[in-house]
Amino acid sequence: MRILSAIPTMLRVGFSSAVAYRAEFLVWILTTNTPLIMLLVWSSVAREEPLGRMGQEELGAYFLAALIVRLLTGSWVVWDMVFEIRQGEIAMRLLRPVHPFLAYAAENVAALPLRALVALPVAVVALAWLGADQLSSDPLAWAFVPLSIAGAWLITFFAMAAIGSLGFFWESTLSVYDLWLGLFFVFSGYTVPLELFPPEIGAAIEWLPFRFLLSFPVEVMLGLVDRSAMVTGFVAQWLYVVLFALVAQAIWRAGLRRYAAYGG
Amino acid sequence: MLSVRNLVKHYRVHRRRPGLLPALASVFRRRYTVVRAVDGISFEIGAGERVGFLGPNGAGKTTTLKMLAGLLHPTSGEISVAGHVPFRRERDFLRSIMLVTGQKQQLLWDLPPAETFELNRAVYEIPRDEYRRTLAELVDLLDLGDLIHKPTRQLSLGERMKCELAAALLHRPRVLFLDEPTIGLDVTMQAAVRDFIREYNERHGATVLLTSHYMDDVAALAPRVIVIDRGRLIYDGSLENLVRQIRPDKRVTFRLEGPLPPVEWARFGASVVAQDEARIQLQVHGGRLRELVSWALGQLPVADLVVEDPPLEEVLSELFARRHEEGE
Amino acid sequence: MLRYLRLFGIQLRTSALLGMQYRLDFVLDALMTLFWTASSLVPLVVLFHQRSDIGGWSWPQALLVVGFFTVLRGVIEGAIQPALQNVVELVRKGMLDFLLLKPADSQFLVSTSRFEIWRGVDVLAGALILVWALVELEHVPTPLQALSSLALLCGAVVILYSIWIAVVALALRVVKVDNLTYFFSSVFEAARWPAPVYRGALNFVFTFVIPLIVMTSYPALAIVGELEGRAIFFSLAGALVFALAARLVWLRALRSYTSAGG
Known part of the structure; x- marks a missing residue:
C-alpha cells in the first residue's frame, strides 16, 4: 500500500494530460447529448398528462440529473486498453511497479474536474428552471449521493477494464463493449426512466447491474426512492462493485498469463 | 547480477488457412506448430558489465530480453535478475530494472517529458532530493536543457530517445535492457546515445544488455558479446576474439x-x-x-x-552462413 | 458520367474486397449494428406502451420515422463516415496528395474512397422497419407517394453528404476533426423522433439549419400522403442548395490546401 503515496502525482499528471486534450475532450462531452433528446421526447409526451408520477418537470429533473451523473461517471479505459494491447504499448505499463488498473483509474479520475466543469452549468440550468423542489429533501440521501456516484463510476470502470482485458484474447473486444453499451442505453434509465417500463419487466431490470450505473444515483438525488430502498440499493450497488472488480482482476490475470505465454 | 540457465521459450502457433470454412473448422480442431524462439540458452552477466546481444532477425533476442524483463514467461529454464525471478514481477524487481526499446515509448505524447519524469518519480517512489540530483545529472549528461519542458510530440526522434532514456534511468535501475535503442537515429545522435550509455554504466556500475542492428553500437559499447541464432547460443566471449576467430x-x-x-x-x-x-x-x-x-x-x-578489421556485419553474416552450411 | 459510374463501381469493389479480408469481424460488426437498431427501438416501445401518440403521431407513423432514420444511418456508417475517416487519415499521414494527383474529380475520389459494406445492413433493417410500419398502418403507398418519399430520402442523403463534405474540407485545415464526426452522429440521433418532439426554436433549427426533420419526418409524412407538394419541392430545393454550398466549400478548401503546399 506504500504505492498509494504516488496517487496524488498520478492524478496531477493525469489532469495535465486531460487539459492537453481539452478540445477533443470537449467534443466528447458534447456527444453526451442523448439525455437532452430524451428529455424533449418524454416531456412532449407528458405535456397533456403526467406519466405515472412523472410530469414534465419531474422528467426534466430526471434527465438533467441523468446527464450530470453520466458526465461524472464517464471513463474511456476500454479504448485505451484495447489500443495499447494491440499496439504492444501495454508492455511499458507492465514494466512499472504499479498495477495498470490503478494507473488507468488515476488517468480517468484526473479528468473529473473538467467533466465537472461541464456538469456544473447543467446543474445550474436545472436549478434555475425547476427550482430545488425536484431534489430530495432527505439529508441522508445527500450523504448517499457522492457514494452512489462513486459506486456507479467504479462499476463502469471495472466493467470497461474487464472488457478491455479481453483484448489479450481477442482483437474485436470493442464489439463486446458495444453490446454492453447497448444494454446500458436500454436498462440503465439513460433513455427510459425505469419506472416507466411495464411493472413485470421493471422488477427484473431493477436488479440488473445497469440500474446502478445511472438510474440509482439519479433516484437518490431526486428522492425517488425511500430510505429503505436507498439502503438496499446502495448495498446491491457496492456488491456489484466488488463483483465487477473481481471479474476484471480475474480476466486481467488470465490475460496477462496468456500475454506472457505468447508475447505481444 | 544476471544468470540464465537452459532458457527455453516455445510458442505454439495456431495455423489456419485463409477463408471462412477453414476459420470455422479451426474452431473445432486447431492445428499448431511449435516455434522454438529460444531453445536452451545459458549465460551469466556480472554486475556492471556491458554486453552486446547479437543475432539475425528472429534469432530470439527480443524474446530473451522480454523474458529477462519479466514480460514473457519462459517455457522452461531458470532466470535470475538482480536476485529476483523476473516473471513474478515483484515490485523490488521492477524497481531495479528497466527496458528501453527504440520502438515503444513511455513518454506521454502530448505533455512535456518533465511530466513523465514526475510521474515516474511517484511511481518508483524516488525520494525528492535524490530525484532532483539524478534528473540534474541526466539533463547534463544527455544535454537535454529545455527540451524536457516542450511537449513530447514537438521533439525530434533523437531528442525523444534521449528523454526516453532519462525517463528510464530516473530510478537508477541496476540492470538496463536496451532493445535497438538507436533505431532510426542519425549518426551523430547514435553516437550521443552510445556515449551516454557508456558514461552512465561507468558512473553507476549498472549492468547493460543491449541489442542493436547497428554494429557500431555494439563495437563501441560492448566488450563482450553474446551471439544467438535460431534460439541457440553460438558465441559468448569478447568481441575481439570473435572477430579474430571468424575472420x-x-x-x-x-x-x-x-x-x-x-x-x-x-x-x-x-x-x-x-x-x-x-x-x-x-x-x-x-x-x-x-x-x-x-x-x-x-x-x-x-x-x-x-x-x-573487417566490418562486424560481415563477421556476423559469415558466422551465421557457416553454421547454416554445416546443416545446423 | 459513365466513367464516373465505372470508377464508383471499382471503388466499391475494392472496399468489398477489403471487407472480405476480415469477414468474421465484419459479420460481427453487422450483428452489432442490428442489435443496436433493435435495442434502440425499446424506448419507442415503452413510450407507446404508456401513450397512444407522440404529438399526434401514432405508433406506426413514429415507426416510419425510425425506418427512414435507420436507412440514413446505414448510409452514413456504410458510405459517408468511412470515406471521411479515410481522408482524415490521409491528411494526417500526408498522403492526400497522392489522391489529388489522380486524373478525376477530387471531391468524387474523396467521397468514394472507402465503404464499409457490412455497416450497410442498417439500410436493409430500416427498409424492414418501413415495411413493418406500413403493414401496421394497413397502407399501400400510391406510386406518387412512394416516389415523393424516395425523392425526399435521396434529398436527405445529399444533405448529409454535403454536411460531411464540409467537415472534410475543415479536415484539410484542422487535422483533429474526426471527433467532430462523433459529435455530428450524436446530433443526428435526434432524427430518430418525429417532428412534434422539437418545438419552438429547436423546430426551426432542425428544419432549416440542420434539417433533421426534413430528413426523416418529411419522408414519413410523404409516404402516407400527408405532406404538401410545396414542402416536398422546397425540401428538394434545399438539398440542392446544400450540395452546391458543399461544392463551393470543398473547392475553396482544396485551393488553400494546395497553395499551402501541404
Whole structure:
C-alpha cells in the first residue's frame, strides 16, 4: 500500500494530460447529448398528462440529473486498453511497479474536474428552471449521493477494464463493449426512466447491474426512492462493485498469463 | 547480477488457412506448430558489465530480453535478475530494472517529458532530493536543457530517445535492457546515445544488455558479446576474439599517387575488395599482412595506408552462413 | 458520367474486397449494428406502451420515422463516415496528395474512397422497419407517394453528404476533426423522433439549419400522403442548395490546401 503515496502525482499528471486534450475532450462531452433528446421526447409526451408520477418537470429533473451523473461517471479505459494491447504499448505499463488498473483509474479520475466543469452549468440550468423542489429533501440521501456516484463510476470502470482485458484474447473486444453499451442505453434509465417500463419487466431490470450505473444515483438525488430502498440499493450497488472488480482482476490475470505465454 | 540457465521459450502457433470454412473448422480442431524462439540458452552477466546481444532477425533476442524483463514467461529454464525471478514481477524487481526499446515509448505524447519524469518519480517512489540530483545529472549528461519542458510530440526522434532514456534511468535501475535503442537515429545522435550509455554504466556500475542492428553500437559499447541464432547460443566471449576467430583477415587500403601497375595479389593470398583511380582496398590474412605492406610500400606509388578489421556485419553474416552450411 | 459510374463501381469493389479480408469481424460488426437498431427501438416501445401518440403521431407513423432514420444511418456508417475517416487519415499521414494527383474529380475520389459494406445492413433493417410500419398502418403507398418519399430520402442523403463534405474540407485545415464526426452522429440521433418532439426554436433549427426533420419526418409524412407538394419541392430545393454550398466549400478548401503546399 506504500504505492498509494504516488496517487496524488498520478492524478496531477493525469489532469495535465486531460487539459492537453481539452478540445477533443470537449467534443466528447458534447456527444453526451442523448439525455437532452430524451428529455424533449418524454416531456412532449407528458405535456397533456403526467406519466405515472412523472410530469414534465419531474422528467426534466430526471434527465438533467441523468446527464450530470453520466458526465461524472464517464471513463474511456476500454479504448485505451484495447489500443495499447494491440499496439504492444501495454508492455511499458507492465514494466512499472504499479498495477495498470490503478494507473488507468488515476488517468480517468484526473479528468473529473473538467467533466465537472461541464456538469456544473447543467446543474445550474436545472436549478434555475425547476427550482430545488425536484431534489430530495432527505439529508441522508445527500450523504448517499457522492457514494452512489462513486459506486456507479467504479462499476463502469471495472466493467470497461474487464472488457478491455479481453483484448489479450481477442482483437474485436470493442464489439463486446458495444453490446454492453447497448444494454446500458436500454436498462440503465439513460433513455427510459425505469419506472416507466411495464411493472413485470421493471422488477427484473431493477436488479440488473445497469440500474446502478445511472438510474440509482439519479433516484437518490431526486428522492425517488425511500430510505429503505436507498439502503438496499446502495448495498446491491457496492456488491456489484466488488463483483465487477473481481471479474476484471480475474480476466486481467488470465490475460496477462496468456500475454506472457505468447508475447505481444 | 544476471544468470540464465537452459532458457527455453516455445510458442505454439495456431495455423489456419485463409477463408471462412477453414476459420470455422479451426474452431473445432486447431492445428499448431511449435516455434522454438529460444531453445536452451545459458549465460551469466556480472554486475556492471556491458554486453552486446547479437543475432539475425528472429534469432530470439527480443524474446530473451522480454523474458529477462519479466514480460514473457519462459517455457522452461531458470532466470535470475538482480536476485529476483523476473516473471513474478515483484515490485523490488521492477524497481531495479528497466527496458528501453527504440520502438515503444513511455513518454506521454502530448505533455512535456518533465511530466513523465514526475510521474515516474511517484511511481518508483524516488525520494525528492535524490530525484532532483539524478534528473540534474541526466539533463547534463544527455544535454537535454529545455527540451524536457516542450511537449513530447514537438521533439525530434533523437531528442525523444534521449528523454526516453532519462525517463528510464530516473530510478537508477541496476540492470538496463536496451532493445535497438538507436533505431532510426542519425549518426551523430547514435553516437550521443552510445556515449551516454557508456558514461552512465561507468558512473553507476549498472549492468547493460543491449541489442542493436547497428554494429557500431555494439563495437563501441560492448566488450563482450553474446551471439544467438535460431534460439541457440553460438558465441559468448569478447568481441575481439570473435572477430579474430571468424575472420582472421585484415583490410588494407592504399591511397595511390599514380597509376597502379598490374599486380598479382594472389601471391600474398590477398584479394581486391574495392578499387578506383585513387585507392585500392585489399583483404589479406593477418599473418601475411606485414609481407604485403612492406612489398607495396617499396614497389607501388603509395601515399598513405590504413589497416582495419573487417566490418562486424560481415563477421556476423559469415558466422551465421557457416553454421547454416554445416546443416545446423 | 459513365466513367464516373465505372470508377464508383471499382471503388466499391475494392472496399468489398477489403471487407472480405476480415469477414468474421465484419459479420460481427453487422450483428452489432442490428442489435443496436433493435435495442434502440425499446424506448419507442415503452413510450407507446404508456401513450397512444407522440404529438399526434401514432405508433406506426413514429415507426416510419425510425425506418427512414435507420436507412440514413446505414448510409452514413456504410458510405459517408468511412470515406471521411479515410481522408482524415490521409491528411494526417500526408498522403492526400497522392489522391489529388489522380486524373478525376477530387471531391468524387474523396467521397468514394472507402465503404464499409457490412455497416450497410442498417439500410436493409430500416427498409424492414418501413415495411413493418406500413403493414401496421394497413397502407399501400400510391406510386406518387412512394416516389415523393424516395425523392425526399435521396434529398436527405445529399444533405448529409454535403454536411460531411464540409467537415472534410475543415479536415484539410484542422487535422483533429474526426471527433467532430462523433459529435455530428450524436446530433443526428435526434432524427430518430418525429417532428412534434422539437418545438419552438429547436423546430426551426432542425428544419432549416440542420434539417433533421426534413430528413426523416418529411419522408414519413410523404409516404402516407400527408405532406404538401410545396414542402416536398422546397425540401428538394434545399438539398440542392446544400450540395452546391458543399461544392463551393470543398473547392475553396482544396485551393488553400494546395497553395499551402501541404
